[in-house]
Ligand SMILES: Cc1cc2nc3c(=O)[nH]c(=O)nc-3n(C[C@H](O)[C@H](O)[C@H](O)COP(=O)(O)OP(=O)(O)OC[C@H]3O[C@@H](n4cnc5c(N)ncnc54)[C@H](O)[C@@H]3O)c2cc1C
């Protein structure tokens with residue numbers, strides 16, 4: 001299966017200081033990756049690949065213009081009446097898509113990073129998260145996508161995934177965002193009413209209560225209600241912190257102690 | 271022992287324990303005649319047992335291991351589960367990937383290990399099917415997972431999406447028996463909700479030091495293996511892992527850091543050592559101020575916070591501002607002339623002596639070890655041929 005339709009999902013971001021609506025950087029990365037892949041495929045493949053940028057939400061959002069400036073020539077905007085309708089509205093619009101690109105976390109709501117997963121579940125698509133780069137697999141048989149994934153500590157992993165798929169782009173994806181005012185002027189936003197007026201039997205959601213003041217979270221600690229003896233014991237246990245100390249011996253022996261430690265904990269492989 | 275006189279006798283062989291640093295410690299109030307039981311490096315438990323008498327309920331903690339151990343973030347999830355569990359609730363750890371450490375001090379009552387589900391292999395559909403089977407058989411009242419990038423954040427979200435009828439929360443930064451909380455609106459608001467069924471916990475939401483230990487009983491992995499067969503054919507495949515050259519990687523991301531302080535006179539030796547260990551190079555503020563390293567190498571309160579598995583501190587005194595930057599490092603090895611330096615208390619292993627001499631000796635030892643490793647491989651392939 002070759003890629004024919006690509007979509008990028010964009011949400012409305014928020015300026016960290018002023019709180020003003022703007023593009024969401026994560027989503028811009030996803031959109032830019034999608035644009036690059038589309039033009040690459042259109043230059044190398046015989047069939048034409050279509051690309052669309054999609055947002056579900058409130059029609060009067062000026063922040064969407066940022067995505068035009070960042071390279072989208074056209075944005076499809078689904079007007080949804082309530083937040084609970086977003087997933088269904090997007091899913092209804094994306095059934096014929098082969099590849100959906102999203103950011104990793106929104107900035108203007110619950111920011112749970114759940115939307116791509118819920119969408120993939122609803123559409124029955126595969127999903128790969130933490131993507132840094134994507135390309136079509138070279139061997140036509142597997143008919144999928146090759147994704148380079150971010151893993152911590154300098155590790156990366158290459159994986160393949162069957163299409164149709166949702167790809168969640170990692171914030172460290174090496175993508176350069178270019179802002180051009182001219183594109184913002186020429187680009188268009190096409191507004192369409194959502195066919196859905198009320199949600200399918202609602203899935204349960206948590207009731208969140210937002211606090212007015214931003215405070216530091218309180219760390220969960222075990223409460224100590226113990227006898228004096230037990231307290232003494234646990235005090236000696238924590239006193240025990242600090243590891244082995246090697247004072248005796250020459251440098252060569254000390255070097256061997258270090259190697260031994262590194263090997264014992266499998267921190268080296270020689 | 272019978273007493274012949276009314277003189278109070280002191281048993282010359284009173285009960286003692288050998289602590290990890292080799293010092294004998296006599297515990298007053300312990301009455302046995304002669305107890306010399308060794309406290310091993312990995313198990314320092316004379317804490318009371320938390321384990322429930324009769325486990326009516328279970329909470330499940332799911333996490334991937336790395337190199338046979340669970341990282342601090344996963345341990346925080348275990349601690350949170352254990353702290354919040356009541357007397358009738360058992361904490362069950364489901365470890366994906368091999369496990370070579372004892373989890374009794376992490377508050378775990380039962381451990382289930384599935385070593386084939388290592389985080390390095392991308393098999394999310396198999397993992398999800400497996401985890402759902404375990405959930406069906408254990409019927410946990412709550413599920414905790416670290417919201418991390420080694421697979422648990424991803425698996426957790428798949429799990430949440432696959433059962434929309436259950437309540438769940440991600441990026442949880444605050445947790446207690448009454449509520450959970452996370453950041454919303456792009457980090458501009460803290461939001462509270464009542465405790466859901468699945469919690470994906472952000473790092474540092476719970477303290478791992480527990481006043482109790484637990485039994486950490488291993489559950490037969492065979493049952494788990496049998497359950498594995500039900501997984502469908504995967505639509506994912508792994509092509510392999512890559513590791514970015516240590517010299518090029520950002521310090522925050524590095525897994526092995528060799529770090530220099532004021533006690534390093536020869537920067538070249540340190541660079542050679544770092545290259546031999548395939549490690550990134552860091553430095554204390556004094557070493558940076560001296561112009562020996564660029565500012566972006568500084569680790570500490572006003573420099574970078576690193577989370578390498580191995581932090582090799584050479585000629586670094588261990589000032590508080592420096593230690594702040596390495597609080598997430600798991601293995602700290604120190605070389606210092608002064609055995610009373612603060613870094614020695616933080617380090618898992620300290621070598622007391624001259625930095626230059628020990629570095630030189632270590633460079634030679636590494637070169638030798640690598641040659642032996644290569645000849646071993648050659649011999650093995652020759653034999654096989
Ligand atoms: C506001 C503030 C912010 C700061 N932020 C940071 C920060 O971000 N990062 C940071 O690192 N510091 C920071 N500092 C500085 C910090 O307090 C210490 O001064 C600094 O970390 C000390 O660096 P050092 O350990 O390399 O040097 P020293 O304190 O001089 O220690 C050198 C160590 O090397 C040992 N030594 C000497 N010669 C040898 C030898 N030949 N062989 C073996 N060992 C030897 C000594 O015994 C000693 O323990 C900050 C300070 C302040 C006030």
Ligand SMILES: Nc1ncnc2c1ncn2[C@@H]1O[C@H](COP(=O)(O)O)[C@@H](O)[C@H]1O
Pocket residue numbers: 009010011012026027030054055056057086101102103104105106107109110111112113114115116
């Ligand atoms: N209203 C929306 N319209 C389109 N895409 C969205 C919307 N909300 C979220 N997304 C996408 O889903 C990703 C994750 O969002 P979230 O799950 O809300 O944190 C974002 O980075 C976007 O790519």
